[in-house]
Amino acid sequence: MPTLDGDVQLKVPAETQSGRVFRLRDKGVKPVRGGARGDLFCRVVIETPVHLSAEQRELIGRLEESLKAHGGQARAARDRLSRGREALLCR
Secondary structure, three states, X not given: OEEOOEEOOOOOOOOOOOXXXXXXXXXXXXOOOOOOOOOEEEEOOOOXXXXXXXXXXHHHHHHHHHHXXXXXXXXXXXXXXXXXXXXXXXX
């Protein structure tokens, strides 16, 4: 990720949702009158693919079925996947 001092690596945890903000301490702007450097904030933006092949759509369908079969904790993920799948299939 580019910063004022050059590129740094940002480890994004698995299952990070769009909109989450990460703070990179001391990677922001230096105050004009001296003092500690500010923090740099990085907001995650996840884009869904727009053009899927038939094989990719089938894989999403299989993942959705797998989530349904496991229920419980996977319910929220399944609901998000279903909404995303509906949006992708409508295009």
